[in-house]
Amino acid sequence: MKLLVVSSPTGGHFYPAIEVCRKLLDFCEQIIFVIQKNNKFLPIIKQETKDLQKIYIEFVTAVKFPRKNLLLFPKFIFLFIFSLIETFIILLKHKPKLIFSTGGYTSVPVILTSKILFPFIPIVIHEQNCVLSLTTKFLSIFATKVCTGFDIKKSKKYTYTGNPIKEKFLSKVEKDDVATQLGFDKHKLTLLVFGGSQGAQSINSAIVNFLKENKNLDIQIIHITGQLDFNNVKTNYQTINVKSLVLPYTNKMHEFYTIADLVISRAGAMTITELIYFNKPAILIPLPTAAELHQNYNAEFLKKYNCVKVVYQRGDWYTNFCKILLNLISNPQEINVMQKNYNLIKQPSVSIDTLIKNIYNKKYAKRYKYNNL
Structure with missing residues (x-):
């Protein structure tokens, strides 16, 4: 499987993304890791992924929506359109079979563009917190599954997977x-x-x-x-x-x-x-x-x-x-x-990596029948 993982530039987003990548290394042909340009955590991300040979890092110009200062809206629109173009190029270059997102504003252009270019590939989103972010609520419209870090009961689209623990x-x-x-x-x-x-x-x-x-x-x-x-x-x-x-x-x-x-x-x-x-x-x-x-x-x-x-x-x-x-x-x-x-405290019944494998097999390999995705 060629997997595209997109994460926002904070520890709460990229650490879970990296741990999921670790667990899926043997299952994947390649993992494209998309992150925001010029983020201060890039040295940590590179250090954490340096031994993960199948990971290839790509960058997009992602920006937050200016909720508190609408004067910045024109700049936001310009940069957002630019990020869509960047994402378009990344997706055409790698042609992933599944997209996994740990949320945040970096995920928005990636998921929107993927639905235009490859409307039928599965999208799995992970919400780490006890309450859904506005970004997760929006992106869940396009998602195949939403994994939750805590037991949030919303609909059948949501599955309680917990948050991945660092391997060490x-x-x-x-x-x-x-x-x-x-x-x-x-x-x-x-x-x-x-x-x-x-x-x-x-x-x-x-x-x-x-x-x-x-x-x-x-x-x-x-x-x-x-x-x-x-x-x-x-x-x-x-x-x-x-x-x-x-x-x-x-x-x-x-x-x-x-x-x-x-x-x-x-x-x-x-x-x-x-x-x-x-x-x-x-x-x-x-x-x-x-x-x-x-x-x-x-x-x-x-x-x-x-x-x-x-x-x-x-x-x-x-x-x-x-x-x-x-x-x-x-x-x-x-x-x-x-x-x-x-x-x-109730423990999750399935992990994120297992759920991703199940979705991929159901979509592409069709070797198994899964009733409780």
Whole structure:
């Protein structure tokens, strides 16, 4: 199969796309990976795909719809038409047999053009969040199937597949080994703090201030700051009497999840998926500017199972955050209860890669009969 995968330039979109590509390598003749031009995550994408020999990267000039500034609409129209032409050339060049999209605005010109050029090839869309984005709602009109990261019941077109976990996360890591490697005490409460793929200055500041105001806590911390705020946070930790590991970025998140007792983070779809996979209690601080407030919905999904506490960044949110964090540190038995509640969450019955194989075989090979796609 020649597969075309299109992803928008954020970690929440391209990481799931890459993991699906990994699982489909043996099934595919070639994978065309379409991404936005001039995006800052391109080095990470190239690093993650460098060993995947069948992947060929193509670029399109994708732009967001200017919802808040209609003066930019003429520029948007011009660039959108240009992206349609680029996509037209890519599709004619590669002639894919199936298109898989992880959503976002980069997917719009690709899917629209594909329906004009190849109206009968299957299109599979993946929505990572607990609420459908406007883009997903629009593109679902053209989709053969919509895979959902969480159990969203819409229609027969929607299938709960979950979000793909990074391959390295599947390797079993022992907590004792990680503690020894880091020089941490395996019996001491360990916090893991991060703000998503780009970091979060507000979370960084909240943690630093909390530690300065609450001295002599019997805890240890792994803090992933993001590149922009690293030097500032690192300097602050030098004045705080707590065992810590402060990094701007890491490719060892699976190890840090393993040793962590409590996570403090944003509420992106992949973070929620990783928390479920590792059964980690958390304090979630949803990004207030996230599109369609999707992080709020993601956080509330885990909150309804009492797996997490949620703090919204409005009003005196810092005081509320400190109260919740201090209470959990003082009551580790509550953290244990939160962890056990993950067993209540329903697991998906089919993976994205399996569903794509089934759709392809039904469309082209016709070797099997599938009743529950």
